[in-house]
Amino acid sequence: MGTTVANAKRHIFLTGPPGIPLKHIAFPGEEIHMYYISCIGKTTLVQKVCNLLQNAGISSSGFFTEELRSGGTRVGFDVVTLDGKRGTLARLLQASSREESHHVVGQYGVTLKSFESFALPVFSTQAHMGGILVLDEIGRMELMSDRFKQEVKKAFSNPSITILATIPVKPAPFTKSLSQSPNTLVLVVAKSNRDNLVDQVFDMLTKT
Numbered sequence: 001m002g003t004t005v006a007n008a009k010r011h012i013f014l015t016g017p018p019g020i021p022l023k024h025i026a027f028p029g030e031e032i033h034m035y036y037i038s039c040i041g042k043t044t045l046v047q048k049v050c051n052l053l054q055n056a057g058i059s060s061s062g063f064f065t066e067e068l069r070s071g072g073t074r075v076g077f078d079v080v081t082l083d084g085k086r087g088t089l090a091r092l093l094q095a096s097s098r099e100e101s102h103h104v105v106g107q108y109g110v111t112l113k114s115f116e117s118f119a120l121p122v123f124s125t126q127a128h129m130g131g132i133l134v135l136d137e138i139g140r141m142e143l144m145s146d147r148f149k150q151e152v153k154k155a156f157s158n159p160s161i162t163i164l165a166t167i168p169v170k171p172a173p174f175t176k177s178l179s180q181s182p183n184t185l186v187l188v189v190a191k192s193n194r195d196n197l198v199d200q201v202f203d204m205l206t207k208t
Helices: 002-007 042-055 095-100 112-119 121-129 146-156 173-179 194-206
Strands: 011-015 020-027 030-036 060-070 073-081 086-092 108-110 131-136 161-166 184-188
Touching: 011 042, 011 173, 011 194, 042 060, 042 131, 042 161, 042 194, 060 121, 073 112, 086 112, 112 121, 112 146, 121 146, 146 161, 146 173, 161 194, 173 184, 184 194
Parallel strands: 011 161, 011 184, 060 131, 131 161
Antiparallel strands: 020 030, 060 073, 073 086, 086 108
16 A cells, blocks of 8 residues: 555655754743754665665666765765766855855855756756656755756656655755655655665655
8 A cells, every 4th residue: 555655656755854852041031942953864875775776777867965074073065976976065164254155054155066067967867868866965055056946847847757855854945845746755764764765765766
């Protein structure tokens, strides 16, 4: 029954569980509500699914977003295509340069030119090949690119393409509208189910 429902969907979006509410008292009588969202391994799950697709000889293209660390501190993000090409997505900004950047998400400056030069070609490749398009992720940084959003919409409406994507727990309106489509199945990845989901997602993508 569950597999039949899943196979009725053409796209699969992976997200995380809701943040754990924390309560921090800043001043007497004043509460600041905060949420802790742990790393639950969406990218690792997608990478494992991609390995299964490759071993099965199934056509796929796309990219992962990889975190960069230096001395235990996160300093940025790279975009890495499935065929191994790597480009800059974002880097940690110095306070003095934050106002100079036109594309800022939190503490990071997004380098759209680099991101687009590596991410956009995967759409052209998949449009000709059909098969599975991997987008890890459709997040705030990636959505700074209007060209990226246009390509996502085109791929989403192409009946020969199936999308496997990761999305934030609190997606942007653009992503939320896609996730609410009747063609999209949204799966919540948690530590308790992420290992079992590898084979399940693979089966959903490949069974007709």
